[in-house]
Structures are given as structure tokens and as C-alpha cells.
Amino acid sequence: MKGTLGILGGMGPLATVDFMQKVIQATPANRDQDHIPLLVHAVPQVPDRAEAILAGSDEPLTWLREGAAILRSAGAEAIAIPCNTAHYWYDDLANHIDVPVLHIVDAAAAQLKSAGIINGTVGLLATKGTVDAGVYQNRFEKLGFNCRAPDDALQSENVTAGIAAVKAGDLRKGRTLLETAAITLAQQDCLAIVLGCTEIPIVLTKDMSPAPGIGYLDATDALARAAVDWHLETTKTAKTG
Amino acid sequence: MKGTLGILGGMGPLATVDFMQKVIQATPANRDQDHIPLLVHAVPQVPDRAEAILAGSDEPLTWLREGAAILRSAGAEAIAIPCNTAHYWYDDLANHIDVPVLHIVDAAAAQLKSAGIINGTVGLLATKGTVDAGVYQNRFEKLGFNCRAPDDALQSENVTAGIAAVKAGDLRKGRTLLETAAITLAQQDCLAIVLGCTEIPIVLTKDMSPAPGIGYLDATDALARAAVDWHLETTKTAKTG
Known part of the structure; x- marks a missing residue:
């Protein structure tokens, strides 16, 4: 479809x-039939992405390619990956498939710009794999943003531990740990805090704030908006073309 | 997989x-990799199931068959359908595919029995299509249960209108309308109220109760438990076989 x-x-x-x-x-929908047709490949046996990056392994890429190929043959016309860390293999994946793969970092940058933040320093809460691999930094720099990540101690004791708590279902502990990291970053001249790991917006939400005037930018939500824009644009072309 | x-x-x-x-x-999971691999075909353009049944049309069946075939070729080894009304076409679908299709009504009956309700009368909140087609009644009767559905006025003014409110995103209105219907049924000697439309457990939850000693049986949750049981059984056989 x-x-x-x-x-x-x-x-x-x-x-x-x-x-x-x-x-x-x-x-924008009034009834079931107005919603976007989705095909979902949710095979959580993909090896841990952050661990693979830190160990120098490309093992997850094989899984990502296989999943993308299955989605493609099932009829997907674009692909979104709700995992920031997996975007480390974005080029290897996107270059081997004949449909657009939406990039979560581009989507986050677009949402920052819509919120009136057109350049400057933003804080980054993400896995150590995402941070070390420069998944955000490289792409953000070209788009006019600097990224500030937590120092090693804060990354390990609050961000890594907070993400693990969310994955284990301890949302209260995860929220406390991650919020402390966000507040620390917000005090270091950041214009916004990018929630660059899909587990984080489960506990830190857009109606919360780490400091007066500083908001959270939910990368998952940004990717969702980019997906809806892609769908509306594609089906508009189909209707008029 | x-x-x-x-x-x-x-x-x-x-x-x-x-x-x-x-x-x-x-x-039962401690980390991402312990979770069940899922393939999801969520194409909401399927024509409205309840309207089709009332109009005597089998149009949704074509969509269901196509979706099931796509899931099968993508690697699904069993199929679950989180829509009660679509089970009207269960036999036509299950007989044309070579993997098990879990039945939501059997799953609901199994959960009633685990809750100690082994026979007797239960209330049914479902779409008019599900009620009129006897999706629950026929199967429940063989398993020892009688179904009590709301009368026409309550079905139309509370259940149909409540489901439509949930679909339109007005959860508060949906909850009020549906809870009134549940309370009315609970006063008619029902041992439990089966939430037999997947929109209903979005607003009526297991921690709520329509009358003292009477609980809600969430058919969506029952189907989820049946799916987990199927997965554990299948992978256990694979490991030991």
C-alpha cells in the first residue's frame, strides 16, 4: 500500500x-482508516548496539540489513529505526536499500529548528555507544549545532545506569538518574537537552523541564513527526501525480 | 526466527x-533479547469490521488474508489478531494458513477459568458486529459459559458510542459511557464482564470494578498471555527437540 x-x-x-x-x-486522523499503514519488524534478539560499538563489532548490522530486507519485501516504502544507537550503521544500511531510511538525528535537528533553536550548544543524553561514535555530533555539526555530552562519571553513573533501569522496568529509578544528568547539562549553557536514546523519553517527557526555559527534545517524537511528514508527502504525490 | x-x-x-x-x-524477561520476536502488519485501511458484518459483507476477509500471508512470508510462526470483531472471519482465515492462529475468545475463556470462573453467565461488552455475529456466544457456550450482552438501547447509546469516543481519542467520554454499560450488566447476575473489543481495555482496566466482587476480563490481555504461552512452548520444544 x-x-x-x-x-x-x-x-x-x-x-x-x-x-x-x-x-x-x-x-491527523478521524478514524482508523486515516492512520498510516505500518509494517513492524521488532526482533529484540539484535545484539546490544552500544556494547557492539564499544567492542568494535559490526554484528548488529547483519541483523539490521536482514530486518530492512524483510520490511522491504513486505511492502515498506520507507524505513524508520526507533533506536538512536543503531544509527551508527546508518550509511551501511541506507546505501544498500532502495527506499528512504529516515535519520533520527536529522529529525531531531528539524524539531529544534521548528522550536526556534537554529544553532548553538545542546545537551545530549544518549548511550555511551551513541556518544563515543559521534552519531549526533557529526551530523549536528553540519547543521549548526554543538553537542555537549555528560563527563565520564555522569555518563556512567547516571545515563548508562538510568537507561538500564528503564530497560529493566524500574522507571522511577531511571527517571531520577536521568533527570539529574539533564539538570547538570542544563547548567552548562545548553539551549535544550536532546533525549537521544529511545528509552529516555519513556521517563523524561516534553511537559517536564531540567531548568527554567530549557526543554527536552524527544528524538523518538521527532522521528515520528518526520515519518508522518514523509507519509503525507508521499500519498499527496500519489493522489495528485 | x-x-x-x-x-x-x-x-x-x-x-x-x-x-x-x-x-x-x-x-518473563530481564533484557531486550529475552523478549518475543514480533512481526506486525498494522494496515488500518481494512474496512470497518463491525459495519461489514452488519451489512453482510466479507470485504475485510480479503485484507485479513493478505495481511496474514505477508506475515507468514516474513517469517511469522503463529498469528494473533488484536481485534475481536475480526474473529468473525476466524475459520476462513485459519483454514487457509499453515501456522496456528490464536483465538481471542479461547484466550478469554482460559483466563476466566484461571480466575476460578469455570462456568456460568458473563457480561459481554463488544461491538454490535461481534455481538450480533455471536463471535463470543458460540465459542463460549461450548466452553461452559453463557454470554449476556446489553439490550439494544444500552448497546447503541453506551457501547457503540463509547467505542467510537475511544477511537476518536476522547478517552474520558469513552470511559464514562462504557463503565455505565458495565455496571448495568454487573447488576444482571454476571460473574465477570468480558471486555471483548480492543478499544475498551484502553479505558476500563483490571484495577477497576463495575460492582463489588465483579472484575473485568480484558480479552486483549488474555490474547497476549496466550501468545506468550505459545512462544514459550514453541521455543522450549525447539531447545529440547
Whole structure:
């Protein structure tokens, strides 16, 4: 079906559900039939992405390619990956498939710009794999943003531990740990805090704030909005073309 | 991958997300990789199921068959359909595919029995299509249960209108309308109230109660538990076989 979005998910399972919910919320719809057709590949057996990057392994890429190929043959016309860390393999994946793969970092930058933040320093809460690999930094720099990540101690004791708590279902502990990291970054001249790991917006939400005037930018939500824009653009072309 | 569950969803989109969340919650897991591999076909353009039944049309069956075939070729080894009304076409679908299709009514009956309700009268909140087609009544009767559905006025003014409110995102209105219907049924000697439409457990939850000693039986949750049981059984056989 025209405009079918493929979701390469399962990293982790709850993040996929959160992303689907955000796609549904971002879609202008009055009835079931107005919603976007979705195909979802949520196979959580993909090896841990952050661990693979830190160990110099490309093992997750094989899984990502296989999942993308399955989505493609099932009829997906674009692919979204609700896992920031997996974007480390974005080029290797996007260059081997004949449909657009939406990039979560581009989507986050677009949402910052819509919120009136057109350049400057933003804080980054993400896995150590995402931070060390420069998934955000490289792409953000070209778009006019600097990224400030937590120092090693804060990254390990609050961000890594907070993400693990969310994955284990201890949302209260995860929220406390991650919020402390966000407040610390917000005090270091950041214009916004990018929630660059799909587990984080499960506990830190847009109606919260780490400091007066500083907001959270939910990368999962940004990707959902980019997916809806892609769908509306594609089906509009189909209707008029 | 062994034990991959196919979800034939999109009816409606939020019900699919609710079902996935319930599968994740019902799975014994300590990390991403312990969760069930899922393939999801969520194409909400399937014509309205309840309207089709009332109009005598089998149009949704064509969509269901196509979705099931896509899930099958993508690698699904069993199929769950988080839409009660779509089970009207269960036999036509299950007889044309070579993997098990879990039945939501059997799953609901199994959960009633685990809750100690082994026979007797239960109330049914479902779409008019599900009620009129006897989706629950026929199967429940063989399993020892009688179904009591609301009378025509209550069905139309509270159940149909309540489901439509949930689909339109007005959860407060949906909850009020549906809870009134549940309370009325609970006063008519029902041992439990089966929430037999996937939109209903979005607003009426297991921690609520329509009358002292009377609980809600969430058919979506029952199907999720049946899916987890199927997965554990299948992968256990694979490991020992």
C-alpha cells in the first residue's frame, strides 16, 4: 500500500511501542482508516548496539540489513529505526536499500529548528555507544549545532545506569538518574537537552523541564513527526501525480 | 526466527500498540533479547469490521488474508489478531494458513477459568458486529459459559458510542459511557464482564470494578498471555527437540 512505513524496531521492545504511539498521535486522523499503514519488524534478539560499538563489532548490522530486507519485501516504502544507537550503521544500511531510511538525528535537528533553536550548544543524553561514535555530533555539526555530552562519571553513573533501569522496568529509578544528568547539562549553557536514546523519553517527557526555559527534545517524537511528514508527502504525490 | 509471533493489527492502530505492550509485560524477561520476536502488519485501511458484518459483507476477509500471508512470508510462526470483531472471519482465515492462529475468545475463556470462573453467565461488552455475529456466544457456550450482552438501547447509546469516543481519542467520554454499560450488566447476575473489543481495555482496566466482587476480563490481555504461552512452548520444544 502506498505510503507504508516500515519500522525496524525491537531495540528495545518498549521503545518500538512508544514510537508507534507517537506516530499515531502525530497523524491527523478521524478514524482508523486515516492512520498510516505500518509494517513492524521488532526482533529484540539484535545484539546490544552500544556494547557492539564499544567492542568494535559490526554484528548488529547483519541483523539490521536482514530486518530492512524483510520490511522491504513486505511492502515498506520507507524505513524508520526507533533506536538512536543503531544509527551508527546508518550509511551501511541506507546505501544498500532502495527506499528512504529516515535519520533520527536529522529529525531531531528539524524539531529544534521548528522550536526556534537554529544553532548553538545542546545537551545530549544518549548511550555511551551513541556518544563515543559521534552519531549526533557529526551530523549536528553540519547543521549548526554543538553537542555537549555528560563527563565520564555522569555518563556512567547516571545515563548508562538510568537507561538500564528503564530497560529493566524500574522507571522511577531511571527517571531520577536521568533527570539529574539533564539538570547538570542544563547548567552548562545548553539551549535544550536532546533525549537521544529511545528509552529516555519513556521517563523524561516534553511537559517536564531540567531548568527554567530549557526543554527536552524527544528524538523518538521527532522521528515520528518526520515519518508522518514523509507519509503525507508521499500519498499527496500519489493522489495528485 | 523460531517463535516469531505475527500480529495482524491496525484494527484500530491504538489497539495494536496496547496488545504489543501487554505481550511485553506478560513476557518473563530481564533484557531486550529475552523478549518475543514480533512481526506486525498494522494496515488500518481494512474496512470497518463491525459495519461489514452488519451489512453482510466479507470485504475485510480479503485484507485479513493478505495481511496474514505477508506475515507468514516474513517469517511469522503463529498469528494473533488484536481485534475481536475480526474473529468473525476466524475459520476462513485459519483454514487457509499453515501456522496456528490464536483465538481471542479461547484466550478469554482460559483466563476466566484461571480466575476460578469455570462456568456460568458473563457480561459481554463488544461491538454490535461481534455481538450480533455471536463471535463470543458460540465459542463460549461450548466452553461452559453463557454470554449476556446489553439490550439494544444500552448497546447503541453506551457501547457503540463509547467505542467510537475511544477511537476518536476522547478517552474520558469513552470511559464514562462504557463503565455505565458495565455496571448495568454487573447488576444482571454476571460473574465477570468480558471486555471483548480492543478499544475498551484502553479505558476500563483490571484495577477497576463495575460492582463489588465483579472484575473485568480484558480479552486483549488474555490474547497476549496466550501468545506468550505459545512462544514459550514453541521455543522450549525447539531447545529440547
